Amino acid sequence: MSRVPTLTAFFAVCVCLGCSPDVSVPTPQRAVDPEEAKDSVNPDSTAPAKLTLTSPSFRSGAPIPKRHTADGENRSPPLALAHVPTATKELALICEDPDAPTPQPWVHWVIYKIPPDTRTLPEGIPHPANLRIPEGAVQGANSWGADSLGYRGPDPPKGKLHHYHFHLYALDAPLDVKSGLDKNGLVAAMKSHIVADAEIVGTYQR
Numbered sequence: 001m002s003r004v005p006t007l008t009a010f011f012a013v014c015v016c017l018g019c020s021p022d023v024s025v026p027t028p029q030r031a032v033d034p035e036e037a038k039d040s041v042n043p044d045s046t047a048p049a050k051l052t053l054t055s056p057s058f059r060s061g062a063p064i065p066k067r068h069t070a071d072g073e074n075r076s077p078p079l080a081l082a083h084v085p086t087a088t089k090e091l092a093l094i095c096e097d098p099d100a101p102t103p104q105p106w107v108h109w110v111i112y113k114i115p116p117d118t119r120t121l122p123e124g125i126p127h128p129a130n131l132r133i134p135e136g137a138v139q140g141a142n143s144w145g146a147d148s149l150g151y152r153g154p155d156p157p158k159g160k161l162h163h164y165h166f167h168l169y170a171l172d173a174p175l176d177v178k179s180g181l182d183k184n185g186l187v188a189a190m191k192s193h194i195v196a197d198a199e200i201v202g203t204y205q206r
Contacts (some may be wrong), residue, residue, distance in 0.1 A: 003185060049083035051196040052101065053168040056080065057123070064202035070155035075124040076109065077202070081168060085196050088116040088170040092190060094183055097154070099162040102143075107183045108164065109151040110140030113175060125151060129179035138179035141184055154204035161205040170196040 008045065056134045057077045058064050063074060066072040081091065092112035100106035111125070114137045127150035139150045157160040171193040 005068045049196040052082045053198040054080045060200045069153040074153045078123040079121040079183035094167045107143040114125045140181040158206045162204045167197045
């Protein structure tokens with residue numbers, strides 16, 4: 001019989017003496033489902049971006065600059081619209097103050113029939129009912145009366161902080177309406193046509 005130990009015997013001796021070779025064995029890994037991996041990276045990768053409304057003049061939840069208020073120039077703030085749904089045929093916007101000491105929120109601006117490709121509302125939109133910028137857009141009555149059209153800025157009583165909600169609506173059909181609608185008239189006309197909405201909220205206090 002040969003005196004040369006076999007390889008098997010060598011390993012057996014090493015194990016017995018506690019000097020087993022440093023051979024690491026990788027831990028078995030669970031196979032990853034491709035669909036599961038895709039969802040874990042970006043579960044909303046195929047979802048359309050949500051309609052957004054922002055302003056270069058103020059952040060949502062921050063104070064509205066004085067020039068956009070009754071204490072300043074009463075100029076409407078510039079607004080930026082993004083991620084408008086492809087199904088949109090018209091846009092509309094309402095600005096109101098739910099903190100006003102009145103039974104219903106005090107309406108500061110009603111503007112509608114805004115073309116769907118509009119991405120900015122410039123600062124200081126004038127008060128006529130029919131607008132050239134955005135072309136085709138019309139304005140309605142605010143809470144200062146039926147003859148008061150267009151934007152009128154924050155004008156709160158002294159003391160309490162007021163919140164001004166700019167609501168943007170994307171509509172799936174053109175509205176068959178004239179200029180001069182008040183908020184309630186516009187809301188009724190938009191019923192069942194809203195496909196997306198967004199808002200930005202500014203504050204003001206005296």
